[in-house]
Amino acid sequence: MDAFDSEVRNFLQKWPEIEFVDLVFTDINACPRGKRIPIKALAKVKKGVPLPVSTISLNMAGSVVEEAGLGEELGEPDHLCFPIPNTLTRTVNPNVAQLLLTMMDASGEKPTSLFIRNVLEDLQKxxxxxxxxxxxxxxxxxxxxxxxxxxxxxxxxxxxxxxxxxxxxxxxxxxxxxxxxxxxxxxxxxxxxxxxxxxxxxxxxxxxxxxxxxxxxxxxxxxxxxxxxxxxxxxxxxxxxxxxxxxxxxxxxxxxxxxxxxxxxxxxxxxxxxxxxxxxxxxxxxxxxxxxxxxxxxxxxxxxxxxxxxxxxxxxxxxxxxxxxxxxxxxxxxxxxxxxxxxxxxxxxxxxxxxxxxxxxxxxxxxxxxxxxxxxxxxxxxxxxxxxxxxxxxxxxxxxxxxxxxxxxxxxPKEFLHIYHACKQSELAEFESAVTPLEVEWMLHTA
Structure with a gap:
C-alpha cells in the first residue's frame, strides 16, 4: 500500500461519515478552484486529475486571461494534478472532506514551473x-x-x-x-x-x-x-x-x-x-x-x-x-x-x-x-x-x-513571471476602464 492509499484509509477510519471530497486546486491568485467527487472515487485521484493548464491564469473574477497564452491559443490543454501529501482533511461540512492538488506537466512526470507551489518547492530544495x-x-x-x-x-x-x-x-x-x-x-x-x-x-x-x-x-x-x-x-x-x-x-x-x-x-x-x-x-x-x-x-x-x-x-x-x-x-x-x-x-x-x-x-x-x-x-x-x-x-x-x-x-521562472505579469496587467486595464461613482459625483456637472 502506497502513502496516499494509507492516508486515505487512515482518514476514513477516523471519519467514516465522509461522503464527498473537494479536490482543491489554486490559481495564480491562490483562489481555491476544483471539483467535488464521491469519496468512493478518491483512490483514483493518485493516478492524476486532468485540469486545464489555463486554470492557473484565472483573474480575480474567475475568467481565463487570454493574454497569458494558456487558453484558446493552446486549445485549453489539460495537465495532470496530483494529491499533496497530508492535506486530506475535514471541512466544516460533516459529510465533506478536502484535498489539495499540485499540477504536473501533461505527461504527469515533471512538475510544471507555471504552478507557483512547484517553484517554491524548487527554491526550498x-x-x-x-x-x-x-x-x-x-x-x-x-x-x-x-x-x-x-x-x-x-x-x-x-x-x-x-x-x-x-x-x-x-x-x-x-x-x-x-x-x-x-x-x-x-x-x-x-x-x-x-x-x-x-x-x-x-x-x-x-x-x-x-x-x-x-x-x-x-x-x-x-x-x-x-x-x-x-x-x-x-x-x-x-x-x-x-x-x-x-x-x-x-x-x-x-x-x-x-x-x-x-x-x-x-x-x-x-x-x-x-x-x-x-x-x-x-x-x-x-x-x-x-x-x-x-x-x-x-x-x-x-x-x-x-x-x-x-x-x-x-x-x-x-x-x-x-x-x-x-x-x-x-x-x-x-x-x-x-x-x-x-x-x-x-x-x-x-x-x-x-x-x-x-x-x-x-x-x-x-x-x-x-x-x-x-x-x-x-x-x-x-x-x-x-x-x-x-x-x-x-x-x-x-x-x-x-x-x-x-x-x-x-x-x-521567466514563464511564470510572464503569466503573472500578463494576468495582473489585464486586471489593471479592466479596473482602469471602469467608471466609478466618485468620478461621476465629481464631474457629472462640473466637467
Missing part, C-alpha cells in the same frame, strides 16, 4: 542543498463583515453579536472584543484543531471586527503555505455558519487598518543552529547579507507581494504599514522588522504583503532573497531606519513596470 533550512511563521489578518453592503456597494462592518450593534470603535488587542465573538472563535479553533492546522490562536487587531490568526513556526515552508490556504477556507466557512461574511482584502475600509500577511523568517543549519547569529550570539554577516538582498529586491518584488489595485491602498504613513524599503529593530513601521528575541530565535519579519497575497508567491520572494544573499556583503546592508531608504512603489502600474525590468527572473 536549492537552499537545503546549500545547508540552509528556512524556518517560517505566518500571520494572517482578516475582517468579519456584515453580509449586506452599504448603499454605495462598499463593505459594511460586522454586527457585534453581543453588543447588538454595528462595529465602529477601534480597540487594539481588545480582549472584550474577543469575548463578543467567542462563539465564532471557539468554533474556528475547534475546527482548526480537527484539521490539524498549525495555528497558535486568534487575537483582536487594530480595527472593529478585525482579527489575526497566527501560525507556529516550521521548517516545511510548503506546508506552512498550504496551512494558510486551508485556514482561509476554514475561516470563511465558519464565518458563514455564524451569519458573518469575511474578507481578506488588503484595505476593505478606507479609514481603518488594512489586512496584512506577515512572514517571519529565520534560517538554520542541519543541526538547527540559527545562521542569523554567530557563535557569540551577535547578528551574523549572513543576517546582514539577507537584509541587504531583501531591501535591494523590494522595488522589483512589490507587484508579486501586492497583487491587486486594492493592495496599494493599505500603504500609508502612521498606519503601521511600510512606505519605504527599510528595516529596524522592534519597529512596526518598517518593511523588515527585527522582533525582540534571543540569538537562537533571531529572525526577520517581512511586513510588506497584504492578506490578499498568494502565500506561495510571498514565500517564494522571501526564499529567493535568501538565495540572493550570497551576492551581497554585510556592508551593503543600510543602517536601520535609514533616512535615505527609497520609497516603495505604491501604484500597481509602477510596481508592474518594476517587475518587468527587475531581477526576479534570476530566481523565479
Amino acid at each position: 536549492q537552499l537545503h542543498s546549500k545547508g540552509q533550512y528556512p524556518v517560517v511563521a505566518l500571520e494572517l489578518e482578516f475582517y468579519l463583515v456584515d453580509k449586506s453592503r452599504m448603499d454605495n456597494g462598499l463593505v459594511k462592518p460586522a454586527f457585534n453579536p453581543k453588543k447588538r450593534m454595528q462595529e465602529k470603535d477601534t480597540a487594539v488587542y481588545d480582549i472584550e472584543n474577543l469575548d463578543d465573538y467567542a462563539e465564532f472563535l471557539s468554533d474556528l479553533n475547534t475546527a482548526a484543531a480537527e484539521q490539524e492546522l498549525n495555528t497558535s490562536g486568534a487575537l483582536s487587531e487594530s480595527a472593529p471586527g478585525q482579527f489575526e490568526i497566527n501560525f507556529n513556526h516550521q521548517k516545511d515552508v510548503l506546508n506552512a503555505c498550504d496551512q494558510v490556504l486551508l485556514a482561509k477556507r476554514l475561516i470563511r466557512q465558519v464565518a458563514h455558519q455564524h451569519n458573518f461574511d469575511v474578507t481578506f482584502m488588503a484595505k476593505p475600509f478606507a479609514h481603518e487598518a488594512g489586512n496584512g500577511q506577515h512572514i517571519h523568517l529565520s534560517v538554520v543549519d542541519e543541526a538547527g543552529n540559527n545562521l542569523f547569529s554567530d557563535q557569540n550570539g551577535a547578528a551574523s554577516p549572513f543576517f546582514y547579507q539577507t537584509l541587504a538582498a531583501m531591501i535591494h529586491a523590494v522595488p522589483s518584488s512589490i507587484a508579486l507581494l501586492c497583487p491587486n489595485v486594492n493592495s496599494y491602498r493599505r500603504f500609508s504613513a502612521g498606519s503601521y504599514t511600510p512606505t519605504k524599503a527599510d528595516w529596524g529593530h522592534n519597529h512596526r513601521g518598517v518593511a523588515l522588522r527585527i522582533p525582540m528575541s534571543d540569538s537562537n530565535n533571531r529572525r526577520i519579519e517581512h511586513r510588506i504583503a497584504g492578506a490578499d497575497v498568494n502565500p506561495y508567491i510571498l514565500a517564494s520572494v522571501v526564499l529567493a532573497n535568501v538565495l540572493a544573499a550570497e551576492k551581497f556583503t554585510p556592508e551593503q546592508c543600510p543602517d536601520p531606519l535609514s533616512e535615505t531608504a527609497p520609497s516603495m512603489p505604491t501604484r500597481m502600474s509602477d510596481a508592474l513596470a518594476e517587475l518587468e525590468r527587475g531581477e526576479f527572473g534570476d530566481y523565479l
Whole structure:
C-alpha cells in the first residue's frame, strides 16, 4: 500500500461519515478552484486529475486571461494534478472532506514551473542543498463583515453579536472584543484543531471586527503555505455558519487598518543552529547579507507581494504599514522588522504583503532573497531606519513596470513571471476602464 492509499484509509477510519471530497486546486491568485467527487472515487485521484493548464491564469473574477497564452491559443490543454501529501482533511461540512492538488506537466512526470507551489518547492530544495533550512511563521489578518453592503456597494462592518450593534470603535488587542465573538472563535479553533492546522490562536487587531490568526513556526515552508490556504477556507466557512461574511482584502475600509500577511523568517543549519547569529550570539554577516538582498529586491518584488489595485491602498504613513524599503529593530513601521528575541530565535519579519497575497508567491520572494544573499556583503546592508531608504512603489502600474525590468527572473521562472505579469496587467486595464461613482459625483456637472 502506497502513502496516499494509507492516508486515505487512515482518514476514513477516523471519519467514516465522509461522503464527498473537494479536490482543491489554486490559481495564480491562490483562489481555491476544483471539483467535488464521491469519496468512493478518491483512490483514483493518485493516478492524476486532468485540469486545464489555463486554470492557473484565472483573474480575480474567475475568467481565463487570454493574454497569458494558456487558453484558446493552446486549445485549453489539460495537465495532470496530483494529491499533496497530508492535506486530506475535514471541512466544516460533516459529510465533506478536502484535498489539495499540485499540477504536473501533461505527461504527469515533471512538475510544471507555471504552478507557483512547484517553484517554491524548487527554491526550498536549492537552499537545503546549500545547508540552509528556512524556518517560517505566518500571520494572517482578516475582517468579519456584515453580509449586506452599504448603499454605495462598499463593505459594511460586522454586527457585534453581543453588543447588538454595528462595529465602529477601534480597540487594539481588545480582549472584550474577543469575548463578543467567542462563539465564532471557539468554533474556528475547534475546527482548526480537527484539521490539524498549525495555528497558535486568534487575537483582536487594530480595527472593529478585525482579527489575526497566527501560525507556529516550521521548517516545511510548503506546508506552512498550504496551512494558510486551508485556514482561509476554514475561516470563511465558519464565518458563514455564524451569519458573518469575511474578507481578506488588503484595505476593505478606507479609514481603518488594512489586512496584512506577515512572514517571519529565520534560517538554520542541519543541526538547527540559527545562521542569523554567530557563535557569540551577535547578528551574523549572513543576517546582514539577507537584509541587504531583501531591501535591494523590494522595488522589483512589490507587484508579486501586492497583487491587486486594492493592495496599494493599505500603504500609508502612521498606519503601521511600510512606505519605504527599510528595516529596524522592534519597529512596526518598517518593511523588515527585527522582533525582540534571543540569538537562537533571531529572525526577520517581512511586513510588506497584504492578506490578499498568494502565500506561495510571498514565500517564494522571501526564499529567493535568501538565495540572493550570497551576492551581497554585510556592508551593503543600510543602517536601520535609514533616512535615505527609497520609497516603495505604491501604484500597481509602477510596481508592474518594476517587475518587468527587475531581477526576479534570476530566481523565479521567466514563464511564470510572464503569466503573472500578463494576468495582473489585464486586471489593471479592466479596473482602469471602469467608471466609478466618485468620478461621476465629481464631474457629472462640473466637467
